[in-house]
Amino acid sequence: MVTERPAECPIDLIGIAEQRKWLLSYARPNTVGAEFGVFRGHFAAVIARELKPRKLFLVDPWTKSGERFGWGPDPYTNYDNLTTAGALLDTRHRMAPYVQTCDVVYVEDTLETFAREIEKYGIKRLDFAYLDTSHSYSDTLRQLSILAGITADDGVIFGDDWIDDVNHQHHGVMRAVNDFLKISNFQLVLAGQDNQFCIRRTPNYDT
Numbered sequence: 001m002v003t004e005r006p007a008e009c010p011i012d013l014i015g016i017a018e019q020r021k022w023l024l025s026y027a028r029p030n031t032v033g034a035e036f037g038v039f040r041g042h043f044a045a046v047i048a049r050e051l052k053p054r055k056l057f058l059v060d061p062w063t064k065s066g067e068r069f070g071w072g073p074d075p076y077t078n079y080d081n082l083t084t085a086g087a088l089l090d091t092r093h094r095m096a097p098y099v100q101t102c103d104v105v106y107v108e109d110t111l112e113t114f115a116r117e118i119e120k121y122g123i124k125r126l127d128f129a130y131l132d133t134s135h136s137y138s139d140t141l142r143q144l145s146i147l148a149g150i151t152a153d154d155g156v157i158f159g160d161d162w163i164d165d166v167n168h169q170h171h172g173v174m175r176a177v178n179d180f181l182k183i184s185n186f187q188l189v190l191a192g193q194d195n196q197f198c199i200r201r202t203p204n205y206d207t
Contacts, residue, residue: 003089005086005089005090005093006078006081006082006083006086006087006089006090007078009040009075009076009077009078009082010075010078011075011076013040013042013076014042016042017042017043017045017046018046019194020043020046020160020194020196021046021050022193022194023158023194023196023198024046024047024050024051024158026156026158026189026190026198026200027051027127027128027155027156027158028051028127028128028154029050029051029052029053030051030052030053030054031051031053031054031127031128032053032054032055032056032057032123032125032126032127033047033051033053033055033056033057033126033127033128033129033130034056034057034058034059034114034126034128034129034130035047035056035057035058035059035129035130035132036059036060036111036114036129036130036131036132036133036143037059037060037131037132037133037134037160038058038059038060038062038091038132039060039076039087039091039132040082040087040090040091040094041058041090041091041092041093041094041095042094043130043132044056044058044091044094044095045094045095045097045098047130048095048098048101048102048104049098051128052101052102053102053127053128054102054103055102055103055105055123056102056103056104056105057105057107057114057121057126058091058095058104058105058106058107059107059109059110059111059114060087060088060091060107060108061084061108061109061110062084062085062087062088062108063084063085063088063108064108064109065084066084067083067084067085068080068082068083068084069082069084069087088106088108091106092106105121107121111131111133111143111146111147112143112146115146115147115149115150118150124150125150125151125152125155126147126150126151126152126155127151127152127154127155127156128151128155128156128157128158129147129150129151129155129156129157129158130158130159130160131143131144131147131157131158131159131160132159132160132161135160135161135169135170135172135173136172137172137173137175137176138172138176140159140172140173140176140177140180141176141179141180144157144176144177144180144184144199145180145184148184148186153201154200154201155200155201156189156198156199156200157186157198157199157200158196158197158198159173159177159196159197159198160173160195160196161173161195162174162177162191162192162195162196162197163195164192173197174191174197177191177197177199180199181199185201185202186199186200186201186202187199187200187201187202
């Protein structure tokens with residue numbers, strides 16, 4: 001069992017998370033939301049501080065995916081020294097200042113499982129969802145379709161890694177979002193700044 005908080009990674013994840021806080025102005029405060037792909041909780045803390053949600057689900061497989069992340073000698077994981085248990089512990093530390101004002105629910109599982117079992121948490125829909133999981137085209141397209149089914153009619157879906165460079169390993173996110181918009185009743189609100197995107201259901205302009 002991990003009890004010691006891990007060292008910060010060489011990349012300024014705190015600064016990156018703070019840089020994205022503008023995105024949250026497109027979601028309503030004091031509602032119910034979720035972050036999928038929490039990692040060490042940097043952006044989760046920003047969400048809790050900025051939106052003050054009534055309930056915030058932090059959904060990540062963490063230790064269910066193994067002892068380590070398997071990303072190789074990556075600075076995000078302190079060159080593979082960071083364990084999944086350590087990342088979860090780090091998240092709990094970051095969220096500690098907000099637990100008195102926000103009902104933080106840790107879900108150590110996948111987005112798919114959470115969506116299937118959402119009613120066991122006493123809700124049917126999310127008012128906002130932030131997607132930051134595998135970043136692959138197929139996963140992102142499938143997960144956007146799943147999120148559409150559990151997002152409120154007036155809710156928003158955010159996400160990370162909107163990258164227009166076709167040679168970038170995460171370019172599949174941009175392709176998946178664009179393809180999802182073609183087959184759904186969602187529209188693009190914004191995309192690009194800080195590699196973020198935001199989509200929502202297209203309003204019925206005839207009413």
